[in-house]
Amino acid sequence: MEFAPLIKEIGRGTRGARDLDEAQAEALFGAMLDRAVPELELGAILLSMRIKGESAAELAGFWRAMQARTARVEIAPATGPRCVLLPTFNGARKQANLMPLVARLLARAGVPVLIFGRHDFDSRISPFELLAALGLAPAATPEQASERLARERLAILPLAALNPGLDALMALRPRLGVRNSGHSVAKLLDAAPGRSVRVVAVTHPEYLDSMGQALLAQSAAGHRGLLMRASEGEAYAHLRRKAQLYGFIDGQRLDLHPADTTDLDWPLSPDCEPAANARLIEAMLDGREPLPPRIAEQVMALRRLAED
Structure with a gap:
């Protein structure tokens, strides 16, 4: 070539x-x-x-x-809910990372969740360290991830196990100093075509348009997705901003956030160190800390896309 x-x-x-x-x-x-x-x-x-x-x-x-070039992860049973694919490529910077909270809430409701990604930011807390603090270890292969999904409804895979070439391309960021096209297209990765709901979280408003166009076209071929604004680059809803949750299914875009959504005065926890972050998530799961409304709305939107 x-x-x-x-x-x-x-x-x-x-x-x-x-x-x-x-x-x-x-x-x-x-x-x-x-x-x-x-x-x-x-x-x-x-x-x-x-x-x-x-x-x-x-x-x-x-x-x-x-x-x-992406490995496939089998989602069983074939008649159950679709698997939510949660990418993680950034990690926490100034506030607690609640992406694992979204995953645990979905899994508890019977919706399988696959977390996949990579981390190479020295200035951020690794999401994989947070997951380890929660007692969640990555699977070694897509087959092992499939087994964990069937048994526990939650699995983690390094991007290198799904697409080694894409992982290598994204690994060039520290050397080049900037992200590249691999970071953009990785948001759209589908490891379980026809059996998944991808969470596409974007930071910059212009990506709502470009990713929305891509998701609309792909949804016509059975690839579902939820497009939303990211929090510090991670795939969980910002706790204060008005909700922006757009579902893509069968060639249609659905507004899945409340019609009367507005900005909220909700506290942002600075507990981004893995142990403290994990304790906060556990407290929200068992009711000792309130569940942020934006997280509840995101989980509800994902359940709708996964269970319909």
């Missing part, structure tokens, strides 16, 4: 760059995931896409390439 002609198209800056078509994007991202792009050209591609931004066609092509 010749990379220079593609770099010439996408590397002309925000005004002069041209978008790739879906087939070109799929072939290029596939080569990136297969580690078939030399380092110099790979760096040029990643930074060019970072400056230009992914078009809808490029994101669709990238997603197809990613899905073709």
Whole structure:
């Protein structure tokens, strides 16, 4: 595959760059995931896409390439609720990470949950350290994750076990200094097509549009999802902001947040160290601490998408 002609198209800056078509994007991202792009050209591609931004066609092509290389996790029984896929790529910075609370509440209600991701931020608390403090260890393989889902309704997988090429691409962030297209498309990863509900949590408002377009198209082929604003980059609802919960199912977008949603004056816990964070989650689970309304709304929306 010749990379220079593609770099010439996408590397002309925000005004002069041209978008790739879906087939070109799929072939290029596939080569990136297969580690078939030399380092110099790979760096040029990643930074060019970072400056230009992914078009809808490029994101669709990238997603197809990613899905073709993603391991599948079996969700049993076939007639039960869909599995909620909770990605974790950031970790806590200033406030408690309540992503595991969402997972535990869903599992307690009978909805299987697969947490997957990776961590490489020195300035943030690893979500995997938090999960360990809660007594939750990652599975080693997709098959082991399937067994845990059937038995316990909750499993954790490192991204490397699902898509090694994508994990390697995202691992370039510390070296390059910025995120790349792998971080964008990873939000859309579906390890259980037809049996999942993906949680796509975005930080920047413009991603509500681009991810919403992608989810709408994918939902027509049976890939369900919940699009929402992230908290510190993690897949749980911000406790104070008005809810933004958009469900995607069968080619339709559904507003799943309350119609009268407004900002809330809700305390944000600074307990982001793993042990303290875990104690807070356990206290919310057993009723010693109140359950934040935004978390309850997110869980309700996910149950609707998983159980319908």
